[in-house]
Amino acid sequence: MNVATVEPVSAELLRRHDVAGPRYTSYPTADRFVEAFGADDYVRALQQRRSGAAALVLPLSLYVHIPFCESLCYYCACNKIITKHHDRAAEYLRYLGREVDLHTAQLGVGQTVTQLHLGGGTPTFLSDAELRELMAMLRRSFNLAPGGEYSIEVDPRTIDARRLDTLAELGFNRLSFGVQDFDPAVQKAVHRVQPAEQVFALVQAARERGFDSVNVDLIYGLPQQTPESFARTIQQVNELRPDRIALYAYAHLPERFKPQRRIAIAELPGAAGKVAMLTDAMARFMGAGYVYVGMDHFALPNDALAVAKRQGRLHRNFQGYSTQPDCDLIGLGVSSIGRIGATYSQNAKTLEEYYDAIDHGRFAVVRGLALSRDDLVRRAVIMALMCQGEVLFESVNLAYLIDFKSYFAPELEAMHELAEQGLVTLDDSGIQVSATGWYFVRAVAMAFDRYLQADRNRARFSKII
Structure with a gap:
């Protein structure tokens, strides 16, 4: 869906939909993974890939989780380990290497990879030498295809122009800078102080070194934020003009994420304030020439993400929006999530469990899911809504040999209610x-x-506004 205008949202709609719900980086969502799916199931999924046509025609995507951070950001919901001891990274890399070996034992060496993402935590916690070791390990085991998307998340406080040279040398062509907000009061409230000048200098240095794309992460709904203060941040981001912008709503779930207990609830903006921030940000970004890619993302018109949106090739996976809809995804490292065929899997969430599994010569997968036919149909519908903003009945009927209107009769009744609220339009051909x-x-x-x-127990999810 291409949103041309930004319309006001009524207080009634806000009250009606101020509920918790998934972000749908997958369907079924990760909270539905079960411990009955384990390492043996994952091995079978890898073997099926190797013996099937997918190994010949579908490239791989790799995600590597680096859990370490030097300091704690109070809003963070990621799986991370706060430490000043950089020697812990060397041990972690050894175990990553052994996990990679487990994969090549099943898939063989040289599987083509067209997408690599290093996330965390703070991937730039690793030294230059350790990053070189990691990339050499991956290149020995996989074929990183020319022209692929090779990205890394960057904490601006941990990097300088010299380190950008190293990242370029190692083949990274996309950077994602964690900014969140430029306002000093907000930065102090979330324990992440980084001057705007530092980010501007790094983005300029990245452009001089020829990186294909620079992304900036922002969060609205943080403590001390107001629509006025966030508007100033948006203006600064427009001046920075990154290739991509990820604009996330802060999910305050202190019962699940201990660091968030340091945030004073009274300092958080309400739903109306958050929607005002979102409305203004959308208008300002699109006014500055950005394409509204999807729920979280904006991109300049010539960026690969915007091109994929125009061409109908957009997909949503565990890292957000992606240009590669049919990639199997291998997750490496503690807590990493992967997708192989019609299965999802997740590694152990603690280093102790992760290391123990590898020491016993087995994958660290502790839970996952084998998708049913119904899961696959519903995933197609949900992802079409999240990525294209529409579902065409005929395309689903042909792909899954169903009659959409009878298969989803109760859901279409709910769509009529949403249509009355002005959220969708519904006709004989589909949902928009x-x-x-x-x-x-x-x-x-x-x-x-x-x-x-x-x-109906949705307490595990963040509010959708």
Whole structure:
């Protein structure tokens, strides 16, 4: 869906949809993974890939999780380990190497990779020598294809122009800078102080070194934020003019994420303030020439993400929006999530468990899911809503040999209610998300989530606004 205008959102809609819900980086969502799916199931999925046509025609995507951070950001919901001891990284790399060996024992050496992402934590916690060791390890085991997307998350406080030279030398062509907010009061409230001048200098240095794309992460809904203060940050980001912008809503779940208990609830903006920030940010970004790619993302028109959106090739995976809809994804490292065929899997969330599994010569997968036929159909519908903002009945009918209107009769009843609220339009050909509905696209997708409709306990999720 291409949102051309930014429409006001009524207080009634805000109250009605101020509920918790998934972000749908996958369907079924990761909270539905079960411990009954383990390392043996993962091995079978890898073997099926190697013996099937996918190994010949579908490239791989790699995600490597580096969990270490030197300091704690109070808003963080990532799996991380706060430490000043950089020697812990050397041990972690040894175990990553052994995990890679487990994969090549199943898939063989030289599987083509067209997408690599280093996330965390703080991947730039690793020294230059350790980053070289990691990339050499991956290149020995996989064929990193020319022209692929090779990205790394960067904490601006841990890097300088010299380190950017190292990243370019190692083949990274995309950078993602964690900015969140430029306002000093907000930075202090979340324990992440980094001057705007530092970020501007790094982005300029990245451009001089020829990186294909620079992304900036922002968060709205943080403590001390107001629509006025966040508007100043948006203006600065427009002046910075990164190739991509990821704009996330802060999810305050202190019962799940201990660092968030340091945030004073009274300092958080309410739903109306958050929507005002989102509305203003969307208008300012699109006014500055950015394409509204999807729920979280904006991109300049010539960026690969915007091109994929125009061409209908956009997908959403565990790292957010992606240009590669059919990639199997191998997750390496503690807590990493992967997708192989019609399965999802996740590694152990603690170093102790992760190391123990590798020491016993087995994958560290501790939970996952083998998708049913119903899961696959519903995933297609939910991802079409999240990525294209529309579902065409005929395309789903042909792909999955169903009659959409009878298969999803209860869901279509819910769509009629959403249509009355102005969130979608519905006709004989399909469902289209409206401009206003895009604020609530998670609510539209939730109507097709069989697990969520059966289990109304949504306390595990963030609010959708």
